[in-house]
Amino acid sequence: MFRCYATTESLHVGGTTRGNQSSSVVSGSDKSQREHLGDLETQLEELFSEIKSMIRMGNKDDDVDLLEANYEAVREEMIAGGKTVEEVVILDVIALGYMAIGDFKMIESVLREDEPLLDSILTHMGSMHSALGRFENSMLLYKRVLEITERNHGVNSTSLVMPLLGMGKALGSAGRATKAIDMYHRAISILESNMRAKSKELVAPLNALGNLLIEEGKVEDAGTAFLRIVGIYTKLYGKDDERVGMSMCSLANAKCAKGDAEAAIDLYRNALQMLEHSESKDLDDTILEKTRIDLAELLHVVGIEKKGLQLLEECLSITKIYKGEEYPSFVTHLTNLATSYFRSKNYVEVERLLRPGLRILKNTVGPDDSSITFTMLQLAVTLYNLKQDEEAEQLALEVLRIREKAFGDASLPVREALECLI
Structure with a gap:
C-alpha cells in the first residue's frame, strides 16, 4: 500500500496501487485551519519516512510510483488554481524524495513547478514584515520577488505591480521616499504600457503615490495623481458614482495641503452629495462620516463656522439614531461639536456637551x-x-x-x- 498522496484539500493515508498504477485519495476536511496544517505536517513526515524506508529496502520502483502519484496530485491542484504555501511544502518534500533516490532530472521539473509559487509566498511574507514594522526585512523579500518575476516574466510584466507596490510602501515607511516614488512610477508605467490609460488597475499605485507625495510636501504632483483617479472613475462609472466621490475627497485633501481652501470645499461638497445619494452608502457610513468631519473642519478654518457646526451636529444626530449614545464615536462627535462652540466662546454649550461625553468615557474605559x-x-x-x-x-x-x-x-x-x- 502507498499510504500518502498529496492534495491541498488534505494529504491522506489510504491510497492503493495495483502493479505500477498509483491512486491519490482526495477528500475535504471540516477541521480548523490549524488542525488541517497539523495534519498536513504529520502526513508529509509520514510520506518522507516511507520514501526513506523504501530506499533502505531497495524498493526504488515503488518509491518512484509514490512520488509520481503525489507529484501529479499536486500539479492538478495547481492547475485548478491552488497556489498557497501548502503546494510549496508538498513540492519541496517531493523534490527531497527524488534527491534521495538520485533522480536529478525530476528534481529540476519539480523545482520548475515550485518557483512560480515562490513569488506569491515571498510577497505575502514581505507584506507581513511591513505590517510588523520590519521594513528592511520586507524590502529584502520584495527585492527577491522582483528578481524572480523579472526572470520568469520580463521587466514589463504586470506581475511586477504587486511587489512594486509592496516595495514602495516599505520604502516610504522607512523614510526612503524618493526610492518609494520611483517604485510607484514604475508600477504605473508598466500598467500604462500593458493596459488602457483609463484602466482601474492604475488606481492603486496612483493613490499610493498621491498619499506619499502629500507627506513629502509635493502637493502639486499629488493633486495630479488624484485628479487622474477622478478621471479614471468618471470614465468607467459615470460622474455621479460613489467612487468618483471618494477620489474627490483625496483630491480635496491635496488642495487643502496646497492652501486652496475654496477648491477643497467645493470638492468636499460635491463628494458628500454623491456619497449621500449612493445606494450602497447608509447615512451612518464611516466614509460619509469622515467626509462630513473633514468638510466641517475646513469650513471652520476659513471662517464659515455656522455651516461647519451644522455638519458636526448632523454627525452627532446620525450616530445617536443609528448607533446610540454609548457608541465610541458618539463621544468623538460630542467633543468635535464642543470644540466648535469653544472657538466661538460659547462655553455654556461646551460644558453641556462635554459632561455627558466624559460620563460615557468613564463608563466605557x-x-x-x-x-x-x-x-x-x-x-x-x-x-x-x-x-x-x-x-x-x-x-x-x-x-x-x-x-x-x-x-x-x-x-x-x-x-x-x-x-x-x-
Whole structure:
C-alpha cells in the first residue's frame, strides 16, 4: 500500500496501487485551519519516512510510483488554481524524495513547478514584515520577488505591480521616499504600457503615490495623481458614482495641503452629495462620516463656522439614531461639536456637551484610563472660562494624577496638565 498522496484539500493515508498504477485519495476536511496544517505536517513526515524506508529496502520502483502519484496530485491542484504555501511544502518534500533516490532530472521539473509559487509566498511574507514594522526585512523579500518575476516574466510584466507596490510602501515607511516614488512610477508605467490609460488597475499605485507625495510636501504632483483617479472613475462609472466621490475627497485633501481652501470645499461638497445619494452608502457610513468631519473642519478654518457646526451636529444626530449614545464615536462627535462652540466662546454649550461625553468615557474605559484626560482637560479649561475655578482645578489635578501614572512625571502629557493647572 502507498499510504500518502498529496492534495491541498488534505494529504491522506489510504491510497492503493495495483502493479505500477498509483491512486491519490482526495477528500475535504471540516477541521480548523490549524488542525488541517497539523495534519498536513504529520502526513508529509509520514510520506518522507516511507520514501526513506523504501530506499533502505531497495524498493526504488515503488518509491518512484509514490512520488509520481503525489507529484501529479499536486500539479492538478495547481492547475485548478491552488497556489498557497501548502503546494510549496508538498513540492519541496517531493523534490527531497527524488534527491534521495538520485533522480536529478525530476528534481529540476519539480523545482520548475515550485518557483512560480515562490513569488506569491515571498510577497505575502514581505507584506507581513511591513505590517510588523520590519521594513528592511520586507524590502529584502520584495527585492527577491522582483528578481524572480523579472526572470520568469520580463521587466514589463504586470506581475511586477504587486511587489512594486509592496516595495514602495516599505520604502516610504522607512523614510526612503524618493526610492518609494520611483517604485510607484514604475508600477504605473508598466500598467500604462500593458493596459488602457483609463484602466482601474492604475488606481492603486496612483493613490499610493498621491498619499506619499502629500507627506513629502509635493502637493502639486499629488493633486495630479488624484485628479487622474477622478478621471479614471468618471470614465468607467459615470460622474455621479460613489467612487468618483471618494477620489474627490483625496483630491480635496491635496488642495487643502496646497492652501486652496475654496477648491477643497467645493470638492468636499460635491463628494458628500454623491456619497449621500449612493445606494450602497447608509447615512451612518464611516466614509460619509469622515467626509462630513473633514468638510466641517475646513469650513471652520476659513471662517464659515455656522455651516461647519451644522455638519458636526448632523454627525452627532446620525450616530445617536443609528448607533446610540454609548457608541465610541458618539463621544468623538460630542467633543468635535464642543470644540466648535469653544472657538466661538460659547462655553455654556461646551460644558453641556462635554459632561455627558466624559460620563460615557468613564463608563466605557474606566475612570483612570488616560484616554479620558483629553476630555477632562477640555472641560477644565471650559469651567475656568465660566469662572467655576474650584471644579476646574480639581479636574486638572485629576488629569495630572492619571497622566503621571500613565506616562511618567517627565512626560509631555504631564507638562500639558501642569500648564493647565497653573
